[in-house]
Amino acid sequence: MDKRIYLLTTLTFIVGLVELIIGGILPFIAADLDISLGQAGLLISAFSLSFAIAGPVLLSLTAKMERKKLIMIVLVLFLFSNGIAVVSNSLLVLLISRILSASGAALLVSLCLTIASQISLEAYRSRAIGTVLMGVSASLVLGVPLGLFLGNEWGWRAPFVFIVAVTFILMVLIQFTLNSIKPKPYVPLSTQLRALRKPTILLVHSVSILFFIGHLTLYAFLTPFLQSTLHVSGNALSFLYLLFGIAAICGSWFGGYASDRFGNRQTMVVALAFFAFVLFIVPLVSTNGLLLIPLLMLWNFLSWTITPAIQGHLVASAPKTSDIQQSINNSATHVGMAIGSVVGGLTIDVYTVDFNAPVGGFFAVIGLIVAIIAVKIK
Missing domain, CATH: 1.20.1250.20 (MFS general substrate transporter like domains)
Known part of the structure; x- marks a missing residue:
């Protein structure tokens, strides 16, 4: 490389x-x-x-x-x-x-x-x-x-x-x-934006929005979630964030490797499926640190596996306008992050922080469905 x-x-x-x-x-x-x-x-x-x-x-x-x-x-x-x-x-x-x-x-x-x-x-x-x-x-x-x-x-x-x-x-x-x-x-901006007319391109950007809504619904409120379930604070909390960060780094590398090895489409769909599954499992083990911490590490790993596959798919699908597509996708992720933070806050206000993970999983499932549709379009 x-x-x-x-x-x-x-x-x-x-x-x-x-x-x-x-x-x-x-x-x-x-x-x-x-x-x-x-x-x-x-x-x-x-x-x-x-x-x-x-x-x-x-x-x-x-x-x-x-x-x-x-x-x-x-x-x-x-x-x-x-x-x-x-x-x-x-x-x-x-x-x-x-x-x-x-x-x-x-x-x-x-x-x-x-x-x-x-x-x-x-x-x-x-x-x-x-x-x-x-x-x-x-x-x-x-x-x-x-x-x-x-x-x-x-x-x-x-x-x-x-x-x-x-x-x-x-x-x-x-x-x-x-x-x-x-x-x-x-390439004129008008021509570049016309690539958004391709259903697969528009759908993949939508996947990024939905995926990050699901992710931030929990991640933006991960500290109160951990304080509520495992009663951790201070140095212990910092150490957990260190573990999650290391998992994220590994996930980012693996996402690129898997996309080159198995294909962007397959990596995107499989990683999203496991990502959604993990979010629904989180509440079931939320009081057991020996199970919850490895599960949250896997969740962070998967969250950074998906993006390289999405970016790679955009480059392969629209090579002439890949610059603007990658930039639009970065914008889509931040839109998803902003919405996810709001959804997470509303979830806590209406229910409790224990519900954030499955609510995030719901959006991840919608993202998975959209991803499956996107990869089937030629």
């Missing part, structure tokens, strides 16, 4: 870190800026919404630019936006920082995925995509714990100082290690 893939993986890692690191420092931000925790939560919503909107739009507007130059420009924006967070003293300024940061992140992830598929041999394409996505899954291991550690030691601005420093180092590495990469032949 092309060694440049690992540099792209590092880029997606820092992007994932920016998105996730704030989850551990929201209480510090709320206390320092004298706002409610709910208001501080807008920083997460603003990031997800901006990410979903900015990706396809910015990718289309920059379609003719040489890719290395574009990555460097985006990293400058990334560095600048997180620098704003370091000096911000109000929620409004911090929101502006998150919106700018999300816009850069959306374009950067899309670029990394499209470049990975572009520079890889066809036999390794899904594996390359899975490896790049490992950067995001790896940030799951470090995001919240690192944010908590830096926030506790030096205040909530410290994580953003760390991100600015790492971004600068990456800019230097890319400048001296990444060669010039030409963009694909320009």
Whole structure:
């Protein structure tokens, strides 16, 4: 596999870190800026919404630019936006920082995925995509714990100082290690969007939305679920998140490997089927830690197995418009994440957190049905 893939993986890692690191420092931000925790939560919503909107739009507007130059420009924006967070003293300024940061992140992830598929041999394409996505899954291991550690030691601005420093180092590495990469032949946005008329393309994007609704219905509220069922907190909770993050990294790698070995369609359907099944089993073993923890590790493993298969299927189904399709799919995942968080919150309000897993499983089953229909369409 092309060694440049690992540099792209590092880029997606820092992007994932920016998105996730704030989850551990929201209480510090709320206390320092004298706002409610709910208001501080807008920083997460603003990031997800901006990410979903900015990706396809910015990718289309920059379609003719040489890719290395574009990555460097985006990293400058990334560095600048997180620098704003370091000096911000109000929620409004911090929101502006998150919106700018999300816009850069959306374009950067899309670029990394499209470049990975572009520079890889066809036999390794899904594996390359899975490896790049490992950067995001790896940030799951470090995001919240690192944010908590830096926030506790030096205040909530410290994580953003760390991100600015790492971004600068990456800019230097890319400048001296990444060669010039030409963009694909320009295809007008109207032509690219016409690919959405293909039923299989539209259905696969729908699968991403439904799958992430199912996933976030539980994952967004995993901490209260674990506190309610296993009565864990503090270091024990951090350790469990470490285990889940490691499982996610392994799942991302395996998703790429399985897609290359067995096919994108087969991997997508089989992984979704097991993913839905696990969510329905979770409530049955929720009070038994010896069963629940391995099951939740499997759930996290499967959640990151599915995306490389979906991305690989999109590249194979619409090779001429794969750039915009991968970007639209990234947006679809963030739409699903936003909806899933709302569904999970409503489930807790109406019932209890114990119902989040089967409710998520319901959406996963719908996603599975849509996936089966999608792969049968030629």
